[in-house]
Amino acid sequence: MKEYTVEKRNIPSPGGEMKLLILCPTANRKPQDQTPGILWIHGGGYVTGMAGMIYMSRAIDLVKKFGAVVVTPEYRLAGKAPYPAALEDCYAALCYLKDNADTLGCNRNRLMIGGESAGGGLTAALCMYARDRGEVNIAFQMPLYPMIDDRDTESSRDNHGISWNTKRNHAAWNLYLRDITGEVPSYAAPARETDYRDLPPAYTFVGDQEAFYCETLAYIQRLQEAGVTAHVDVYPTGFHAFDMLLPFRKISRQAVAAFEQRYLYAAEHYTAEQEG
Secondary structure (H helix, E strand, O other), X not given: OOOEEEEXXXXXXXXXXXXXXXXXXXXXXXXXXXXXXXXXXXXXOOOOOOHHHHHHOXXXXXXHXXXXXXXEEOOOOOOOOOOOHHHHHHHHHHHHHHHOHHHHOOOOOOEEEEEEOHXXXXXXXXXXXXXXXXXXXXXXXXXXXXXXXXXXXXXXXXXXXXXXXXXXXXXXXXXXXXXXXXOOOOOXXXXXXXXXXXXXXXXXXXXXXXXXXXXXXXXXXXXXXXXXXXXXXXXXXXXXXXXXXXXXXXXXXXXXXHHHHHHHHHHHHOOOOOOO
16 A cells, blocks of 8 residues: 555645645554644755655655655745745645645644755744744644754854855855845744744754754754743754755664654644634
């Protein structure tokens, strides 16, 4: 038996119709009330990437091994439409997941958001945006090695990583933020947020020599200081997205195992009741 089904569906978004990939388990299926609905957001520095990256992401095993329902959007990239286009598209996908939870076979009170790199940045931004709008409640967030600070940090300054580095980081942020005049909002660069209260519990991991090391640790620390349950695991590498690009390495296997344990705990213990 195939472990999951994939459906392509177009939904309305502020930029017009947007494609979603919807992955539903056929094996390891749990009762609907125990099935999380996960919005997974692809990476690519806000400027590249596609929904099809779901098949190499951490989320695919959440469907195959643990029976989660996963929705991933083909959000607008910065070359076509800068901030706030990607955030608006991801929020439209999140609302779709909430409104169609019963049809998709997941629990609307167990909604989660996750993603890698820029997808992790959009995860953090979307949690803030959803909290402030008060229309969708998120039970858990998984912003893996997130791209959340447009300003240089100690680890992103003079970084010469192979898969991501200072030069690429500057170019990507400049493209994504090009229409902003004045102060950059925290929905665009979540590291600029000053109020971390009432955000969802969080888990992430990151390499200790990669560009996003400092901003990842700062994000988790600020969540903790605001009373939010948050944890980060750190691995000895400068290879950004090492778990996806170097899956054969020992630390990649360790990172995957730790991530899955944190997810399973969240799936069992965290809920966020929806209004209405």
